[in-house]
Amino acid sequence: MNDLFGEVFKPYMPAIQLGQRLFLLFFIVFWVALVFWTWRDAQRRGAMPWFWATVALLFNVAGWAIYMVVRPPESREDARERELEIRAREAELTRANPVCPACFKPVDPDFLICPSCMKKLKKECTSCGKPLKLDWAVCPYCKTKQ
Ligand SMILES: [Zn+2]
Numbered sequence: 703m704n705d706l707f708g709e710v711f712k713p714y715m716p717a718i719q720l721g722q723r724l725f726l727l728f729f730i731v732f733w734v735a736l737v738f739w740t741w742r743d744a745q746r747r748g749a750m751p752w753f754w755a756t757v758a759l760l761f762n763v764a765g766w767a768i769y770m771v772v773r774p775p776e777s778r779e780d781a782r783e784r785e786l787e788i789r790a791r792e793a794e795l796t797r798a799n800p801v802c803p804a805c806f807k808p809v810d811p812d813f814l815i816c817p818s819c820m821k822k823l824k825k826e827c828t829s830c831g832k833p834l835k836l837d838w839a840v841c842p843y844c845k846t847k848q
């Protein structure tokens with residue numbers, strides 16, 4: 703049976719060996735790429751890059767899978783950047799459409815009180831009657847002290 707097997711496959715042996723080598727080469731390249739990816743990802747997230755690269759080197763896909771489970775959710779820089787972005791967008795929105803700080807309904811910039819919840823938003827200048835912020839000590843329109 704073995705002889706028959708050998709006889710049948712003999713002409714194809716070089717191709718089979720070449721296939722095996724290519725597979726081995728692919729596997730090594732994949733392994734190196736996996737270790738490198740793990741190292742870079744851990745570095746980006748500030749999570750012991752050399753330790754995780756070694757784990758991926760020793761355990762291959764199993765080590766990488768463990769890293770994927772325990773890695774920090776996101777790099778600290780990414781998180782900070784996103785937070786700043788959100789804050790900037792919020793500031794932009796409030797500048798475009800001011801809202802009441804108590805009930806968050808939209809108000810006009812010169813409203814003295816919120817029409818929805820009656821919260822005092824601005825005070826009237828004692829001299830010119832322009833709407834002033836509550837903590838302003840002087841009217842910027844007519845220079846009257848409040
Ligand atoms: Zn309100």
Ligand SMILES: [Zn+2]
Nearest residue numbers: 827830841844
């Ligand atoms: Zn005034």
